[in-house]
Amino acid sequence: MDVINPQVVFYIFGLPINNTVVSTWVMMAVIIIVAVLIRKFKPNIAEALLETINGIIGSVMPEDAKVTKYLPFLGSLTVFLIFANIFSIFPAMVSPTANINTTFALALLVFFSVHVYGIREKGLWGYIKTFSKPIFLFPFEIISQLSRTLSLTLRLFGNILSTDLVVAVVFSLIPYLAPLPFAALGMLTGVLQAYIFTVLASLYIASAVEIEQTEQERRRLKEELQQSS
Amino acid sequence: MWQLDSSTLITVLTILASSIGIVLGCVVPALMEGKAVQKALDGITRQPDAANDLRTTLLISMALLESTAIYTLLVVLVLLFANPLLDRFFG
Numbered sequence: 206m207d208v209i210n211p212q213v214v215f216y217i218f219g220l221p222i223n224n225t226v227v228s229t230w231v232m233m234a235v236i237i238i239v240a241v242l243i244r245k246f247k248p249n250i251a252e253a254l255l256e257t258i259n260g261i262i263g264s265v266m267p268e269d270a271k272v273t274k275y276l277p278f279l280g281s282l283t284v285f286l287i288f289a290n291i292f293s294i295f296p297a298m299v300s301p302t303a304n305i306n307t308t309f310a311l312a313l314l315v316f317f318s319v320h321v322y323g324i325r326e327k328g329l330w331g332y333i334k335t336f337s338k339p340i341f342l343f344p345f346e347i348i349s350q351l352s353r354t355l356s357l358t359l360r361l362f363g364n365i366l367s368t369d370l371v372v373a374v375v376f377s378l379i380p381y382l383a384p385l386p387f388a389a390l391g392m393l394t395g396v397l398q399a400y401i402f403t404v405l406a407s408l409y410i411a412s413a414v415e416i417e418q419t420e421q422e423r424r425r426l427k428e429e430l431q432q433s434s
Numbered sequence: 435m436w437q438l439d440s441s442t443l444i445t446v447l448t449i450l451a452s453s454i455g456i457v458l459g460c461v462v463p464a465l466m467e468g469k470a471v472q473k474a475l476d477g478i479t480r481q482p483d484a485a486n487d488l489r490t491t492l493l494i495s496m497a498l499l500e501s502t503a504i505y506t507l508l509v510v511l512v513l514l515f516a517n518p519l520l521d522r523f524f525g
Contacts, residue, residue: 264490356501363504366511401497404490 211304225304232288232301258283261400265407267415275410278318282311283403286361290395293369294388300395302365305358312357315406316350323413332413357405364398444519452510459506467499 211223243251258280263272286302293300301307323332337343368391375384438446474492478485512518 264486356498359508360497360501360504363501363508367504367507397493398497401493404494405497408494 211299223304224299225301225307228292228298229289229301229307231298232292236284236288255280258403261403262407265404266411275322275407278314279403279407279410282314282406283399286311286399286402287396290365290399291392293372294392300365300369302361303369305362308362309358311361311402312354315357315409316354318406319409319413322410326414353405353409357402361398361402364394368394440523441520444517444523448513448517448519452513455506456510459510460503463499463503467496470495470499 211225213221214224214227215222240251259272259276261283262275262279266272266275289301289307291300292298293303302311320332323335326332327335336346368387372384372387372391375387470492474488477488
């Protein structure tokens with residue numbers, strides 16, 4: 206039972222605090238300290254990291270999209286996920302993403318940011334109109350929006366939980382040295398899952414903000430008309 | 435046949451269903467992922483210039499394929515460690 210449900214460590218005003226939440230707090234402190242140290246002593250590492258994340262997001266986005274507009278959200282998502290997925294290699298810590306509530310919160314963030322970016326790009330009515338082309342596909346679009354949130358949640362949660370479980374099972378059989386390859390595999394899977402989560406999030410945002418060819422043509426014609434008149 | 439009381443029967447059936455389910459749920463996505471990798475490698479050997487695009491698409495589609503296996507794993511984990519049927523009948 207306590208494999209799937211995280212353990213409650215203590216209570217704040219009757220609110221149960223899980224061990225995953227505690228390790229999230231520790232992880233936030235670690236991220237802040239590492240970021241400050243890198244910024245102070247090795248700024249070029251931060252620059253290379255930024256370039257890498259920018260390249261990953263830019264490879265998915267359409268050519269003319271401004272990647273820097275979405276970089277604060279997607280980049281911090283990547284950094285958070287990379288740290289969160291490999292955080293169980295530290296002793297007495299668990300991965301924050303091995304709790305389904307964390308991954309569901311992240312998927313909800315992606316869900317809402319997709320709509321916010323889409324509405325900001327096209328306006329409310331224009332964004333709703335993209336769902337209903339043709340009109341009978343509207344319910345299916347709604348279902349696909351909801352199911353992609355669910356699949357983002359369950360994929361990340363299942364991957365991280367399963368790799369942690371494999372390490373725990375091997376550790377209970379042979380405690381010394383044998384779990385190391387599995388822990389290394391778990392780190393590889395964690396980084397890969399962080400990459401995939403980011404790529405999928407930027408893919409969803411890109412599909413929400415992309416303006417279709419005919420729409421673009423019409424806007425250009427409109428501008429030309431306004432200029433000529 | 436042995437006389438089993440119903441909680442034992444539910445436990446045995448749960449174990450059987452989880453084993454069969456995890457086998458099917460792991461083998462089928464693995465076969466299909468192998469197919470996807472085969473095609474992608476085919477494409478890379480034919481057109482090495484397109485390797486970067488192919489790699490991104492391959493990783494995304496492999497993650498999407500992999501998620502069916504992960505769903506099976508989650509269902510099996512719930513059946514084994516947090517079985518709702520046992521709680522409902524014998525809670």
